[in-house]
Amino acid sequence: MKFARKNLSKSLALAAVSAALLAGGIARADEYGDVNQLLRNGKPQDALNKADQYLAGKPKDPQMRFLRGVVLTEAGRTGEAIAAFQKLTEDYPELPEPYNNLAVLYAGQAQFDKARAALEMAIRANPGYATAHENLGDVYAKLASQAYGRALRLDAGNAAVQPKLARIREVFAPDSRGSAAPAASPGPASR
Template sequence: MTTATAFADENEEVSRLFRQGNLAKALERADAYLAKHSKDAQMRFQKGLILTEQNKVADASRVFASLAEDYPDMPEPYNNLAVLYASQGQYEKARSALEAALRTHPSYSTAHQNLGGIYATMASQAYDKALQLDKGKAVAQTRLSMIRNWGVQDHPRETQLALAVPVPPAPDPGKAADRTPARSAEKSLENTPSKTAARTPEHPAPANPFAAVKPASAPRNDSSDVLGAIDAWAKAWSSKDVEAYLGFYAGSFRPPKGVSRAAWEKGRRERIEKPKSIRLDITHVKVSSVDATHARVSFRQSYYSDIVRSTTGKTLEMVKSGDRWLIHQEQIGR
């Protein structure tokens, strides 16, 4: 087995454990690998994600800060540092980190989305302060109401930002070991230059060590096919592609509470089309009872839109139709 293949297998195993919510085991495997390959970029990145999910903010921040130093041209570590700063109410630091991410990659949509959330939260705090000083300021009251209608919560520390979560495996581990930090993470936040304009066919952008790539030779089984179906279902929902979303429900699907299929589809269409934007995060995924044509998938679902936000457990009963896994039944909670 080659070094690259061994890395891909180990990275996939850590990713699988993370998706299933087995964070302690995932961290143990990541640490064991990094003990031998301390400079590996993607495994370090995965460790940062695991620590974030465990709410070990200081440890996760050190991991992403180190990656930002080693890879100053990549936006993902800066983005995730910003998420951690915001979780602690450090919005100025979060803004600086996101601006650093956008200097390296001006079209990075996740950072743009997060920066908008940070600006809205900071504006909400400013108008709140104005009202505390003078409760009669009608303009401040109106603008604060508008901001909160956009989705900023009354408690700014609950501001929801999107983590960059790439899918492994990583590139050749030997390449990461050759990278030398050019500056400290704190200085990088202020001084990261824009590389986009200077990139030409003769000087292409560097390969992203955090890219979402799976090996073509990676083996597949029923569990990975089911997970692929869940990912595609969530992406269709997040992108407001109603037809694709409804297409993931089997003909045998029966809506809850005696609602007809036609009425259910109409209601789902309205709920998907009404918000201006939707984001769906799926974590702690567990696949069980897999046979040739049936599977049960449970997970934690976090839903964000400009209208409502919610987090809940969900269980899907899946059936295989041809070469596709479709939803036969869904239940809230697990």
């Protein structure tokens, strides 16, 4: 599954940059870049500190709150990341990316029904959000795999189920070079 990382949305990014320029503060745009750079440099705690410092003065900034959720995810603080993205979906239900990232975290915990619901909300917020559609397909495949597995446990002699389960497992299996198939990629990726 793909994880939205760079921007909440084009319109939000444009709004943030415009607001920064209008406020005479290119520094605001630099704050996002600084947090991103610290994260790219493998310094998630420093990135989190920088985000928290910024949010102390502007606690409602959705872009930095989103970025903070990404930092928490990268730092392996899944529970806190889920809470951050959940709060963003409550405060900004029109933004699809927090729902998508929430779904990726749920899927990583094998909570596929929650992941499905979050992705449906992302698609409701933005029907053209391709990453959410792709991730929803991945979640449906995982749910199908679980259902086929249960069917086999209940009726081991059902010859029709085994090939279906095998095909789904093949989609999520490492390819011949040892890397995961794109549809199963659980790590962060740009949209």
